[in-house]
Amino acid sequence: MAGSTYGTLFSITTWGESHGPAIGVVVDGCPAGISLTREDIQQFLDRRKPGQSKFTTARKESDQAEILSGVFEGRTTGAPISILVSNQDQRSRDYGKIKDCYRPGHADYTFDAKYGFRDYRGGGRTSGRETIGRVAAGAIASKLLDQLGIRVTAYTKSIGTITVPETSYDHGCIQNNPLYMPNLEYARKASAYLEECVKNKDSCGGIIECVVTGMPAGIGEPVFEKLDASLAKAIMSVGAVKGVEIGGGFQTAQMQGSTNNDAFCRDDDRIMKRTNHSGGTLGGLSDGSPIILRAAVKPTPSISQEQDTVDIHGDPVKIAITGRHDPVIVPRAVVVVEAMTAVTVADLLMRNMTARMEYLEEIYNK
């Protein structure tokens, strides 16, 4: 069934395989009148492109975005925005092993089980390249949010066992290290950790954190389209994510009500919370505090060690994934998490526009 569209009012449809001629996204429902250029999108794409550090694949992907529709004289028109990125690296290779056997930790087997066969070239639709469409859409959503004073920032909280404690956060340096960590010292430690992984022909996982500031209160739609529920889906739909939490998250399970509840207070005539264990949502609606979410990312399944598996007939074989693969998915997924968060928040902000009859009167009774 159709599963490549996400969002109700701000709606994105991604398409494309790793080794087809191109990959892209259609963003539908974007309000008219937002200034938008190719560079706005390119800037986001460049953050996920490989070759930024020694830990990302050497595959040459220039990933140049083209805007094919929906923008006129530098502004969105309200029509669907189609963005296309040509695949540079379509040369036919020897996919022998990948074609005929099921890589552990990959979706080869499950795609065959679902569809009867699969486009095995470079992972096909399950390739990380699918996220190009998400990131391009996220760039547009971020422009929309910017104009409302809302800012989404994602970064690497941990790589393997190296975790940046909250007390050491320096958001200013996130873009200054190829791992997108909010602390250069920990980035160095993580880099050493990764070198060890590579040496062992192994890979590791990590945690991405994402913060949304400037959120008005009341965003999210009871009872199924809650802000936190929608974010959970958005983030969990990113390949390799195995867990999502908001605010205190799993630690909350061990807390007491008296310490977990955030006291309300007044600050400058605004109602605020003294703490933010809730991570910015109460009853599934934004509570005016920053939204804080974390995503657990599993280790890259492609490792050059020999692994046991079966071929497509079920016969046991050994496989070692050759070629260069990132030993960790986290750094390149940071912008993907940021993009999916931005798209989700934009959509829910738009959905909230009809929460009150007075809003309709404001727009129509002029």
Place this chain on the structure above:
Amino acid sequence: MAGSTYGTLFSITTWGESHGPAIGVVVDGCPAGISLTREDIQQFLDRRKPGQSKFTTARKESDQAEILSGVFEGRTTGAPISILVSNQDQRSRDYGKIKDCYRPGHADYTFDAKYGFRDYRGGGRTSGRETIGRVAAGAIASKLLDQLGIRVTAYTKSIGTITVPETSYDHGCIQNNPLYMPNLEYARKASAYLEECVKNKDSCGGIIECVVTGMPAGIGEPVFEKLDASLAKAIMSVGAVKGVEIGGGFQTAQMQGSTNNDAFCRDDDRIMKRTNHSGGTLGGLSDGSPIILRAAVKPTPSISQEQDTVDIHGDPVKIAITGRHDPVIVPRAVVVVEAMTAVTVADLLMRNMTARMEYLEEIYNK
């Protein structure tokens, strides 16, 4: 915006407030020909009803389900199934404090921020009673799954700091203790822990685990309607859930690819996995192993200790939530997690029916 409907093909719409005349659900898209009685639904509702142990509210809620449509001569007809539960306890009370101030950890403030005012009686739409509709729908989804050999089982993995280790699971005793823990010894410990909470006028959180067995491989719709992403949303949409993980979940973030990857093998001509760190999904599609997910539940926000907060004008006040409230939400939420999982899996099984042209030919070219 409309946010009370969940599911695409197997679609549920819940309605009702805590202190209105009734609460209910409409289940639309249920296939015709499933045997269904009032008792099938009542059995599920009885698992969430209060008064089962000393830790659940004494409020008298008999919660008797009525089926108003969609069933004829004991079988579903394909028409929407409307289920209604009358609210017994609508007597008007003094809601003074709740009406005029914002309870910490509750959605009072965020609902006012969204809608301009709120039905403050007993939490209104944010009451735990909203889950009655979900559970009734889950009962129907479970009947559907049963017929395909698929079984969903949820239980309490931990209450506060008391966690049942996987090695001590005894699924047979889940229904034999009011906390729905899979080990009676740990249930006793958790009970003692809860008594301490109550004594301290406090509350605690916990973790619910849910397992789905008998799943065919390939269920889930790339790339946004993945099985794990859909489950994440379904579970996170349950009030008080602050985190969701699949399989290894957050622990995966600290693992290596070599240990986290599940090797494929053959067993009796079926392709299997030797381990199940993936929790039953690869690339967002079911991989034939049991689905395993966990939900982190925050402590009950209603505590009888005095807390700081503000009234609806923003002026600081003190509040102590009187009346009896469960010191932990987890046991009554177990069946809710099970229900939301069942609904999600049923919907995705139905969506998968059109994955292959040969399925269409099978149904239509007879």
Place this chain on the structure above:
Amino acid sequence: MAGSTYGTLFSITTWGESHGPAIGVVVDGCPAGISLTREDIQQFLDRRKPGQSKFTTARKESDQAEILSGVFEGRTTGAPISILVSNQDQRSRDYGKIKDCYRPGHADYTFDAKYGFRDYRGGGRTSGRETIGRVAAGAIASKLLDQLGIRVTAYTKSIGTITVPETSYDHGCIQNNPLYMPNLEYARKASAYLEECVKNKDSCGGIIECVVTGMPAGIGEPVFEKLDASLAKAIMSVGAVKGVEIGGGFQTAQMQGSTNNDAFCRDDDRIMKRTNHSGGTLGGLSDGSPIILRAAVKPTPSISQEQDTVDIHGDPVKIAITGRHDPVIVPRAVVVVEAMTAVTVADLLMRNMTARMEYLEEIYNK
């Protein structure tokens, strides 16, 4: 598949069979703050109830609406509004013929073909009583539209061969005759025509017209959710409707561009059209003129003449539909067409709220 929900932002879900315990609707996404009482809804329901004239069934249907949720202290809260109407007339009868054979012009055969069996009591889900939910929802949508100065009015344009010419319209008398015609003289003629039908054990069709005034320009969502396309679906989904047209409609097919085009002009600083052949839409968006649509309604299929048909085994039988049936569906369907139009327009007005970035800034940057 789930097909009982209509509308994206203003979303209605109907449920219920003719002879089940009750019938109803859940209206989700209604903005908070609209004044709403049981009487607002009852007023609409009374317009579709039988027994108003000698041409409507004598079945005793008092059709009293209950509001079960979503309204607090006389105003909508933003939560789903559940409305229930008990079925009074559930006594078991002899459904022998209906149960075992396929009535010509009815959905008995197609429901069996789809679901394998059917609830045959009184038409089950295909009964005209299903429209109760639509009408109740339409009453709410009309309250919303009223507040924005938008008014929907439906009436009977023709019954059989008796057609009220546009030049003879007197909207003031629509509610003053049981056929809801905009001219009392034609209503008398139609009444005589119907008596002839009844005498001949026959039935007839007719045309319903619906006008929406006060529409702002620009409502409708290109390119599939156009205003006229959405109205066409809404109206065609009413049982017995076999055609829908907007403005000039089918006559347009024989016109020339020079006469069919409506010239734009200025009136009091507003841009207007001199004529309204377009029926109020251009490019699928409202153009500021009144929306005008017409629905063709087929003759009541239940007639007391003997007809040829087959039983459920395919064997030929004769059938004469006994009991009293309306010789024409049109008068009771007038309020249904009005309701579906109101729901559709309300939904599209809400969807249009995010057409421009400046609207978002207006709501959020205060």
Place this chain on the structure above:
Amino acid sequence: MAGSTYGTLFSITTWGESHGPAIGVVVDGCPAGISLTREDIQQFLDRRKPGQSKFTTARKESDQAEILSGVFEGRTTGAPISILVSNQDQRSRDYGKIKDCYRPGHADYTFDAKYGFRDYRGGGRTSGRETIGRVAAGAIASKLLDQLGIRVTAYTKSIGTITVPETSYDHGCIQNNPLYMPNLEYARKASAYLEECVKNKDSCGGIIECVVTGMPAGIGEPVFEKLDASLAKAIMSVGAVKGVEIGGGFQTAQMQGSTNNDAFCRDDDRIMKRTNHSGGTLGGLSDGSPIILRAAVKPTPSISQEQDTVDIHGDPVKIAITGRHDPVIVPRAVVVVEAMTAVTVADLLMRNMTARMEYLEEIYNK
């Protein structure tokens, strides 16, 4: 709001403006395993391309389709199918008049009213070129239907006052005349009629008829996603269509039940109808007879006569639309109606796959 996506399971998203770099469609949810080539799509596109007769625009549009994703080794994979057609004719022109004033019968004014401004080049998003995406998607849906023995055929029933009577249909010659009429004699008459229109600097409308044969009974989803309701929306969403009818349509309004009802009978152990006034649907579900629908198309609004209108400031101006324009839209819209019908039927066939529990058991319990 997002309105460029149509269909639930077989879902199409069109994008692109007349004078942007390209135009296209993403088809999501197409079952895996359908043989599909670029030529399958090109064949459909060629039927809507201009320059086929003297009555279609001379604008050079070669409209070559590229398949960018979703097809592997000649078969659909289940992944979204992205199809792109480059716009050849993007040279900048003098849009002076179109830019600054509102053409009668066009959407210039309504787009400005909705979005605040518009891409005025060649009609932008409202250009007939938008249908390229629909037609490409229809080509794919038709391949799917073919494999189930279902065939969709559209043709020109009338042009202006020239109507082919049903008794004179010769389906074999539809593709043999540039007007796609089912009778060559009437095609000649229509051609003469059109020459007269052109001479008078005028345009005309017409009627397109579409027939679907091979339909299984029971297709359509009660009560809002009925087959006829869905078709009505699909067809009315095509620019210039002002009316849609099924079977007897508007004539039904003047018929009697005794003549309009189709008697059921048995033929070769199959249940059939003796007549087909219903146009192939009963209760909104297919009844096994051919689906017959008609669309009323308004005259081309672009005419070279001088017309009264206003500029974007509301000031009165005269306008004559220069350049060559088709004097009638009908012939090029025939394949668009066919495509939208095919997409709608394919979607509803897929939705019907879960109507019965036995279908689920058939697919899953093997």
